[in-house]
Amino acid sequence: MQRFIQIVSESTESHIENFNRIEKLMYDELQTSGSTRLVINLQKMQWERAIFAIGIFSLFEAVVQNQLEIEKGSAFKELKEKLKRNDKTELLIKFEEFYYAINVLKHGKGSSYTKLLEKQSSLPFEITPAGSVFRNEGDVSEIETLIYVDDEFLKSCLAVICQCYDELFRI
Template sequence: MHSFSELILRSSAFLQNTLEEIENKILKELETSGATNHVKNLQMINLQKTFFFIGVFSYYEALLQERLECKNGFEETKNILKENNENELLENFIELQLIVNVLKHGKGRSYDQLFEKSDRKINIKIKAIDEAFFDEGNIDEISSLIEVNNEFIEQSIKIINDVSFKIQKYRSDIFI
């Protein structure tokens, strides 16, 4: 397999370009028709971005476990970053892990930690428990505590790639 970093960059670009084309067609159709189907399709696009990112991160976890030959790839990764004083990257990786946990599980420990964190490094919109919408009136919004948009996906993939490069730097026998 080619490097995971290269493949997720290609995959992300493909998905974002494809979804943008579809979204533009739908928005054009909305100019002449307010059909519910168009709104559902816009929501589907946002849902697809969320599914994509959860899948990327879950696959990355499995890949780390395989390549690092361990039971918990994320814990081993955090240990590698910590041992090599990659503190900022470690903090970003932990924050990304919290975000994915919230996307997968909703309210809970990860949500509380993330919501209370005043110095988040990853640029996300996160809803308070009592908030119904990120942007009221936004017809393509889906029910989620965290908004997954192109900027978030790109920022997150950069973190994953940076982590992968550091692992390969400190464990030269590992290819991710």
């Protein structure tokens, strides 16, 4: 199933390039126009990044579940147990951070968000602080998600997926 890693890696790279190219065009146009359409399109790009992140993480879970031929809901449990057994503590921590972040993107506030708030200053991505609606007031592209999904989030999430896949299946 190494093909999954190749395809998701290339897909992530091309999505990032496309997101950036389109956003640059919109920001350039915003220099001379205050069009609502441009603002909405910039926000749409943020939603698309979040949707893409949720998608690659969910597909990763499906691949793990399929490859290990285990019951629904226990794929990531098996992955975490293997990381613990192999003393991959740092990778386990990174995986859990992104696992919680994806849960927050999907479900909003809850136990995953609370866990991320506890270590907010050491996370490899930005989250919206408790009690706030926005992370960066004044950013016309900002959307109401508790996790900021930018290029670095996507690249880091992909890196964690690739490392976990490698550890789990020893490519």
